[in-house]
Amino acid sequence: MANQRNVSEFVFMGLSSDQNMQMFCFVFFLFGYVALLVGNLLILVAIRCSPLFHQPMYYFLSHLSSMDVCYTSCVTPKLISDLLLGKKTISYGNCMLQVFTMHFFGIIEVFVLTVMAFDRCVAICKPLLYMIIMNRTRCNLLILAAWAGGAAHAFSQFSMIVSLPFCGPNEIDHYYCDIFPLLKVACTDTYITGVLVVANSGMVALVTFVLLFGSYVTILFTLRNHSAEGRRKALSTCGSHITVVVLFFGPSIFAYLRPPTTFPEDKIFSLFYTIIAPMFNPLVYTLRNTEMKKAIRKVCCQKIFSEEKHN
Template identity: 70%
Template sequence: MGAENNVTEFVLFGLSYDQHIPMFSFIFFLFCYISLLIGNLVILISIHCSHLFHQPMYYFLSHLSSMDIYSTLSITPKLIGDLLTERKTISYGYCMLQSFTMHFFGSIKVFILTAMAFDRYVAICKPLHYMVIRSRKKCNLLVLVAWAGGDAHSFPQLTMTLKLPFCGPNEIDHYFCDIFPLLKIACTDTYTTGVLVVINSGIIVLVIFVILFVSYAIILWTLRTHTAEGRWKALSTCGSHFTVVVLFFVPAIFSYLRPPTTYPEDKVFALFYTIIAPMFNPLIYTLRNTEIKNAMRKVWCE
């Protein structure tokens, strides 16, 4: 445990102070979680059992679906269970696990999304070099880099969290253990730690979002010279990807690129990158994607 730590468990305030809506929230979030699991598992299995797995874009998409599943495992089931209990407690160890896994798998997802954007850039802007640039060996290397990036982001943050001393207050105004709510109840001056967290999370997320935005601007500029059919196909794929990027990055930027304190809106924005975005990702990617639809029909209907 952290230095001078007298706290063995924390009390979570949950999503709302209103005691009259837990059953509705329980049904709603249970539906969201089941939809999240089924949707991402269907995408994952459909890609792995079809020829799409050998295409870089869908290879990365399968990893993205895996990250969506992993990143919610320690948070969403706990949230759903807490909606049925009056006193929402979490042990110190599980609290640290939640904080770590959310940032670990979330940061891997950030780098996977970046790899997917690079894939679309090469496919549209450098089509003649696509298969050379995006060989399976290089795709595997990009996935390995994404995992290494997740390590580089989350382990230093976990170390900072473990060093926080908790000597009395143990009530967290959130539905899971995140770094800023923990800084608020730590029994020490957390200014330096807060600044490091903003640099480690907020600024990195902002920089990657700007890179992704610029890459899609270049793609749109390049599409001017394509045929109408080519533009439509490219925009369909890129539009889905950029929608996923916005759903994930905008709430994350608000949550971490700001003074290290807590706001009532934090819970709402956290819902987007912990539950809402992972639930909608399979729908966004399949709604206008004929290749995935065909692959799903072959795998599940034949």
């Protein structure tokens, strides 16, 4: 029974059936996706073309920007085309691929955010040992661990979903292939699978959030002994990180750390961790970071100067 299926495609119910709302969503998400691509590309180029790349914080930020692009690209282009064309179908194979890639890149992003918090904690609490603790070998190992963790998580989630039979209803009350809506249309009892999904995704989100919260409590406790200027600079750097964490983790914890069922609000909360939070990352990390603004200006000025020289 587990390998039986005759559903060749799924139909998304989407965000709204109202035509005006669909057009508004199309314009908003198209603008947001283009801004995300341009913003993250600027961050990547600015970091790679400056000495910032040799600093652990910006090395991790370049990986976060890469993950933002990969993670959001699993969902947003399909959502934008569905809103424009009105065709909200996805093949079974592409649906399963979307489940895998969403969890793969999503968990890597979660782990990179956690590594960035650890990096800030070491920088503020152990400034004299910072470059020894956060050497390039250790940074590479942390990123490798994030990718390994993402792969392990994604394969476990994917294997649970791909083994389910889909032989009847194929209408999903969502705008992408998320696990709980898929469990709802499977032709078998999915209670155990749902519990395993919560145990996996929910606990990963909760444990990493607790680690992040603990690292920032440690940072705030340590900052009491710093000068006013030191506190201001540290809080400015950490403030941008906390903003990203709250936008990403709040909705994702609600989505996965709960009984395995679906709610009408799921689609709204999903927008935060699939599109809105990654869309704001470039703004948060550049507008509140003097070094990043300088690096981006330098790259842009070099580009303009080279074009003028060429002309």
